[in-house]
Structures are given as C-alpha cells and as structure tokens.
Amino acid sequence: MLTLLGVAVVVVGFVIRLNPLLVIGAAAFVTGWAAGLSPVEILDALGKAFNENRYVSLLWLILPLIGLLERYGLQERARMLIGRIRAVTVGRLLLLYFIIRQVTASLGLTSLGGHPQMVRPLIAPMAEAAAEKELGTISDDTRFRIRANAAAVDNVALFFGEDVFIAIGSILLIKGFLQQSGIIVQPFELSVWAIPTAVLALLIQGTRVLLLDRRLRRDAPRAAE
Amino acid sequence: MITLQFCYLVAGLAFGSFAVLSATDRTNRKRFGNAMFWGLFASSFLFGSYLSDWQNGLLVLALIVLGGCNLLGHGKPTTATLDERRDSAVWRGNWLFAPALLVPAIALLGTLFLKQVQIGVLPLLDVKNLTVISLVLGIVVALAVAMLWLKPRPLAPPQEGRRLADMVGWAIILPQLLASLGAIFALSGVGKAVGEIATHCLPLDKPLEAVVAYCVGMAAFTAIMGNAFAAFPVMTAAIGLPLIVHQFHGNPAIMAAIGMLSGFCGTLTTPMAANFNIVPAALLELPDRNGVIKVQLPTAGLMLIANTLLMYFLVFRF
Numbered sequence: 039m040l041t042l043l044g045v046a047v048v049v050v051g052f053v054i055r056l057n058p059l060l061v062i063g064a065a066a067f068v069t070g071w072a073a074g075l076s077p078v079e080i081l082d083a084l085g086k087a088f089n090e091n092r093y094v095s096l097l098w099l100i101l102p103l104i105g106l107l108e109r110y111g112l113q114e115r116a117r118m119l120i121g122r123i124r125a126v127t128v129g130r131l132l133l134l135y136f137i138i139r140q141v142t143a144s145l146g147l148t149s150l151g152g153h154p155q156m157v158r159p160l161i162a163p164m165a166e167a168a169a170e171k172e173l174g175t176i177s178d179d180t181r182f183r184i185r186a187n188a189a190a191v192d193n194v195a196l197f198f199g200e201d202v203f204i205a206i207g208s209i210l211l212i213k214g215f216l217q218q219s220g221i222i223v224q225p226f227e228l229s230v231w232a233i234p235t236a237v238l239a240l241l242i243q244g245t246r247v248l249l250l251d252r253r254l255r256r257d258a259p260r261a262a263e
Numbered sequence: 264m265i266t267l268q269f270c271y272l273v274a275g276l277a278f279g280s281f282a283v284l285s286a287t288d289r290t291n292r293k294r295f296g297n298a299m300f301w302g303l304f305a306s307s308f309l310f311g312s313y314l315s316d317w318q319n320g321l322l323v324l325a326l327i328v329l330g331g332c333n334l335l336g337h338g339k340p341t342t343a344t345l346d347e348r349r350d351s352a353v354w355r356g357n358w359l360f361a362p363a364l365l366v367p368a369i370a371l372l373g374t375l376f377l378k379q380v381q382i383g384v385l386p387l388l389d390v391k392n393l394t395v396i397s398l399v400l401g402i403v404v405a406l407a408v409a410m411l412w413l414k415p416r417p418l419a420p421p422q423e424g425r426r427l428a429d430m431v432g433w434a435i436i437l438p439q440l441l442a443s444l445g446a447i448f449a450l451s452g453v454g455k456a457v458g459e460i461a462t463h464c465l466p467l468d469k470p471l472e473a474v475v476a477y478c479v480g481m482a483a484f485t486a487i488m489g490n491a492f493a494a495f496p497v498m499t500a501a502i503g504l505p506l507i508v509h510q511f512h513g514n515p516a517i518m519a520a521i522g523m524l525s526g527f528c529g530t531l532t533t534p535m536a537a538n539f540n541i542v543p544a545a546l547l548e549l550p551d552r553n554g555v556i557k558v559q560l561p562t563a564g565l566m567l568i569a570n571t572l573l574m575y576f577l578v579f580r581f
Contacts, residue, residue, distance in 0.1 A: 041451045045487055048444075052534050055552075058541070059433055060331035062440050063324070066447045073451030078317060080447070085319030087446035089311040093395050094439045094538075095304075096270055098428070099277055100366065103406045105423025107363055109343045110413055111352030115359045118352060149398060150367045153543040154427075159363060162547055182549050186558040189543035190531075193555075194562055197527040201520065208492065212519045215496055219504055223516045231520035231577070238569045243562055 044069025097154065104159050116160045117167035128168045128184055129251035133244050135161055135188075136195045140240060143199030146206065151192050162188045173258040180254060187250055191243065198239035201232035264382075266389040268312065270399040275309035278302075280421035281428055285338050293336030297429060300329045304436065323443070330433025337429045340422035362412075365405040366398070373397025431545045437537035441489050454493065457484055458501035470513075471575060473506040478571040481522050482529035482563075489535025491526030498522070513578035521574040528570065531563040532556060 044065040051061030070080035104112070120126055142150045151157075162185045169176050169184055176184075200206045204225035216223055282302035288294050303326055311319055329335065343351070352359065373388065374397045380387040388396050406420060428435060448454065461480050467473045477498060484494035503522055507513040530536045533556070540556050549555070 039456060041453050041456050044448065044451070045453060045457075048487070048535065057331040057333070057433070058437055058534065058537070059327045059440065062437075062444050063327040063331065066444050069444075069447055069451045069453065075451070081320030081324070082316040083320075083447050083450055084323050084443055085314075085321070086316040087443035088323045088439060089307070089314075089316075089319045090446075091439045091442040092271060092274075092308060092311060093267060093392065094442055095436065096274055096395055096399055098435055099270075099274055099399060099402045101427040102277065102420035102424030103362065103366070103402055103409060105427045106406070106409055106413070106415060106420050107359060109348070109415070109419065109423055110355060110359060111343075111348040111350075112359050112363065114345075114348050114352035115355070115357065119357065147367070147371060149370045149394070153538075153546050155363065155366060157543060158546045160360070182547075182551070182554060183558070185547040186544070186549060186554040189547060189555045190558040190562070192543075193531060193539050193559065194566075197530060198524065198566070201524060208495075208523050209520075211492055211495065212523060215499065216515055216519060219500075221508075221515045223519070227516040228520045231517045232524060234573050234577075235521065235524045235566070235570055238573075239562075239566060242565050242569070246562060 040072040041069060043072050097152075100154050104154060108159060112159050113163040116163045120164045120167040121171055126168050127172060127251045128165050128187075128254060129248040131165055131168050132161075132187060132191045132247040132250070136191045136240065136243055136247070139192060139195035140199035140236065143196050144202035144236065146200075146203040148196060148200050148206070151196060153189060153192060157188050157192050161192070169254055173254060176254075176258075180257060183250075184254075187247065191247065194239055194243045198232075198236050202229050202236055204229045264385045264389055265387060265396055265400070267392050267396065270396060271308040271311070273399060273403065275305045275307075277421070277424065278305035278308065278428075281305075281425040284340065284418070284421055284425050285429075288338040288340065290339040291336040291429075293334060294338065296329055296334035297336060297338060300326065300335055300433070301425075301428070303329070323440070326436055327440075330436065335429070335432050337432075338425055340426050342423065342426060358412075362405045362409040365408060366401040369401030369404055370394070370398040373400055427546075430548065431542065434537065434542050434545045437541060441535060441537055445488060445490060445493055448488065448493070454488075454497040457487075458497045461498065462501045462505075467502065467506055470507070470511045470579060473502060473511060474575045474578065475571055477502045477507060477518070477522055478525040478567065478574060481526040482532075482567050485526040485529030486533040487535065489530070489533055489537070491523055491530055494526050494529070495519075495523055498526075507578060511579065514581045517574065517578045517581060521570050521578070525567060525570045525574075528563045528567040531559040531566075 047065040047068050066084055067080055139151045165184045165188050209225050209228050212228055278301045282298045285294050286298035374394050377388050465476050467476055480498045481494055485491045488494055503518050507518050508515045534541055544552050544555050
C-alpha cells in the first residue's frame with residue numbers, strides 16, 4: 039500500500055498547483071523509495087525511462103515550421119478564409135472540424151490533427167475570426183474560452199474516433215492482453231464496438247459546441263459594455 | 264537506413280540552436296536559464312544513447328530544477344509585425360497552408376508506402392518506428408519546401424521555433440517526463456496496489472455493480488496515471504475478466520473495447536495527460552493551465568455515463 043504514496047503526491051501536487059515538473063520528480067522518488075529502491079536505483083530508472091521515451095518529444099520539431107509559417111501570415115490567412123464564408127459560426131466551424139478529425143482518426147489518420155499542427159495555427163484563429171465576424175470585438179475571456187473549446191474538440195474527436203480503426207495502439211494492446219488471458223478476439227470485433235461510443239461523442243460534443251454559439255451571443259453585449 | 268537515432272540527431276540540432284540563440288538574446292532576463300534548459304534537452308537527444316542511466320537521470324533532475332524553479336524566461340526574437348503578416352497573407356494566399364498540410368500528408372504516405380522501400384538489402388526507414396520517423400521526415404521536407412519558397416533569412420526557422428518553444432516553456436518535457444514516471448510506477452507495482460484496493464473494497468455481486476466499478480475505475484485510474492494504456496491491464500485483470508466475463512458471462516470484446524473508451528473519459532480530465540490537456544493550454548496562451556480540462560469536464564462526465572450504460576446493455580447480450 040505504501041507504493042501509493044507517489045500517487046498521493048501527484049494528486050496533492052496538482053491540486054495545490056505546484057509546478058508539475060517538481061511534482062513528478064517528487065512522486066518518482068517517493069514511489070521508488072516506498073518500493074524499497076535506493077536513490078541511485080531511482081535515478082537510474084528515471085534516466086533510463088526518460089531516454090527511452092525521447093520519441094514522445096519528437097513532435098516538437100514542428101515548431102520551427104509552424105513559427106516560420108506564422109511569420110508569413112498563416113494565422114492571418116486562416117482568419118481571412120473564415121471571414122469570407124457567410125454561414126460560419128464558432129459552433130459550426132468546430133462541429134465541422136470535429137467530424138473531419140473523428141472520421142480521419144477512425145480511418146487511422148491520427149496525425150491529420152493535433153495541437154501544434156492544426157489547433158494553434160489554424161483552428162483556433164479560424165474560430166476566433168468566426169466569433170469576431172458575428173459579434174464584433176470579443177473580450178479576452180471569450181477568446182480564451184473559444185481557444186479552449188478548439189483544443190477540446192481536437193481531443194474528444196481523436197479519443198472517440200481512433201478506436202474505430204483496427205490497427206491503432208489501444209486496439210492492439212487490448213488484443214494482446216486478452217490473448218495472454220487465453221481469449222482470442224480479432225481487432226475488427228473490438229473496433230466495431232467502439233462505433234456506438236463514437237456516435238454518442240459526436241452527438242454530445244456537437245451539441246455542446248452549438249450551445250457555445252448561443253452562450254457567446256448571450257455574453258457578447260455584456261462584454262461590449 | 265533512417266532510424267530513430269537520425270531523428271534524435273535532428274531534434275538535438277534543433278534544440279541546440281534554440282540554446283545558442285537563447286544565450287545571445289538580451290531581451291530575456293533569464294536567458295542563461297533558457298540556454299541551459301534547451302541545451303540539456305538537446306544533449307539528451309544527441310548523447311542520451313551513449314550516457315549511462317544515472318547520467319541520464321542527473322540530466323533529468325537538472326531539467327526538473329531549471330523548469331520547476333521558474334528559471335526560464337521568454338525570449339523575444341525579432342519576428343514579422345502584424346502588418347507584414349497581413350500583407351504576406353494577402354499576397355501569398357491559401358498556399359500558406361500547403362507546407363503545414365504537407366507534414367501529415369508525407370507522414371501518412373510514409374507510413375503506408377515506405378515500409379517496403381529498400382536500398383540494397385536495408386529498408387529505407389526503420390520499420391519498427393515507421394510512424395514517428397515518417398512524421399519527422401514530413402516536417403523536414405515541409406520545412407525545406409517552405410525555405411525554398413519563402414526565402415527567409417537562414418536563422419528564421421530556429422528563431423521562430425524558439426519563440427514558440429519559450430512560450431510552451433517547461434511543459435515541453437512534461438509528456439516525456441510523465442511517461443518516465445509511468446515506468447517508475449510500473450517498476451514499483453503501483454498498478455497492482457490499486458487493483459487490490461478496487462477488488463477488495465467494493466461490493467461487486469451484481470452485473471450492474473461490476474460494470475459500473477469497471478468503467479468508473481478505468482476512468483479514475485486513467486486520470487491518476489494520465490494514460491488509459493496503463494490502467495487497462497490492471498482494471499481488466501482485477502474486475503473486467505474475473506467478474507464481467509467469467510462470473511457474469513459478458514462478451515470480452517465489448518467489455519474491453521468500451522472499457523478502454525471509459526478510460527479515455529478519464530484522460531480528458533487530468534493534468535497527467537499533459538500532451539492533450541496542459542500543452543495545448545500553453546500553446547494557445549491560455550492564462551489558466553487547466554483551461555482545456557475545464558471545458559472537457561462535462562463531455563467526460565456524459566461520455567462516462569454513456570459508456571457505462573452502453574456496456575451494461577450490450578456486454579451481456581452478444
């Protein structure tokens with residue numbers, strides 16, 4: 039039971055909003071200590087795991103490209119594009135992105151979205167432009183709410199879309215785990231049962247982004263005062 | 264053969280350039296903090312494979328101290344003004360999207376088609392890490408295309424990259440560090456301990472109770488670990504297989520598929536899933552670090568209820 043102390047460190051650390059790096063460092067040492075490891079062994083384990091997980095950080099290589107394109111007006115272009123489409127609202131735009139993101143993820147194309155590649159340079163500026171077109175100047179709070187919703191749409195669409203694809207990591211993990219336990223299932227049998235959840239996610243998040251439109255309209259006059 | 268090692272070399276050079284440019288940036292009061300942070304991160308990519316475990320461990324500790332004790336500032340490299348950006352956007356038009364879209368296009372084509380390409384007897388890409396390598400290849404090609412087309416000064420890409428990297432700041436290493444914490448949790452048997460609590464402290468003698476315990480347990484344990492992949496084996500071995508499948512004769516495929524999706528509901532709620540929840544808040548310059556999580560909470564709650572009901576009504580029927 040003592041090994042759960044590290045989990046407690048994480049929970050408390052995040053709740054009192056300490057810097058996450060310090061929280062994780064502390065949790066690593068507390069957990070290792072509770073499991074009877076020496077400080078050097080913990081340092082070894084931490085260094086080894088960090089080194090083996092370097093591929094997680096390779097996505098950041100996209101920053102120079104996105105930054106360069108922003109220097110030449112990528113975000114402004116995304117805004118202009120939205121300014122020309124009359125029927126667009128924040129909610130409709132995010133719903134459209136949700137559908138594209140979920141459908142492509144369900145075909146295994148999970149790299150077609152993401153926060154550094156799509157949300158920051160394209161989707162968030164487009165959503166802000168849609169709000170400005172309809173409501174005029176928007177307050178900072180509104181701007182941040184729209185951005186957070188753009189990020190949420192990317193996450194929800196990805197999570198509840200990718201498992202419909204038969205060769206995604208989580209489906210393969212399930213197949214492997216069940217196989218170890220003596221149960222043979224085909225990836226297709228698993229991914230087909232991800233479809234009802236995918237449809238419900240579309241309905242729930244779709245409704246929420248369309249309701250966001252109403253909320254933005256309601257808050258707009260107050261922000262203008 | 265292009266391997267992960269090649270990608271790490273590229274990443275090492277990129278972060279190394281951020282470090283050098285940070286050190287010379289007099290607009291940043293904490294420029295040496297930034298230079299050391301990006302420099303150490305670059306060393307991890309360049310030399311990590313040749314360092315011993317404890318040396319890598321010390322490197323991680325140094326990164327934690329630099330990032331955790333507020334020793335990083337924001338560099339302000341000279342970039343284009345808003346007017347220049349607007350002018351460029353007007354006259355370059357929608358072609359500006361092309362390099363950004365080239366990245367996923369190449370990543371996709373690489374994953375699908377480069378598997379069989381060989382030079383002599385060696386494959387062109389290391390097949391084990393095809394997706395990641397294809398992505399890096401896409402970024403490098405797209406950047407080369409953008410450079411040829413836009414003809415910026417040679418230092419523009421690292422300077423612009425540093426502008427964004429400083430904005431994300433210490434959160435850049437958070438996903439990788441959380442993955443490492445996961446390894447320590449696994450080594451110390453945290454998962455097993457949670458599984459024992461879940462099975463011993465809950466009354467689970469009806470099908471509905473087992474389904475609720477499994478789905479909610481997946482979400483809660485995922486929120487703690489930041490990753491449904493870590494929660495799935497533990498919760499499924501503790502509740503899913505013994506109770507839902509063996510005792511109540513549920514369908515294992517439905518149990519596992521919807522169980523994993525219940526875990527994803529937990530992912531939406533936790534700062535531990537940094538690359539989905541904390542990193543975008545930094546990238547989008549939100550003042551509230553948990554701004555994205557707050558927006559996701561209602562969806563996570565509704566989806567968890569939906570998944571639990573779906574499992575209850577489907578798992579014993581098929």
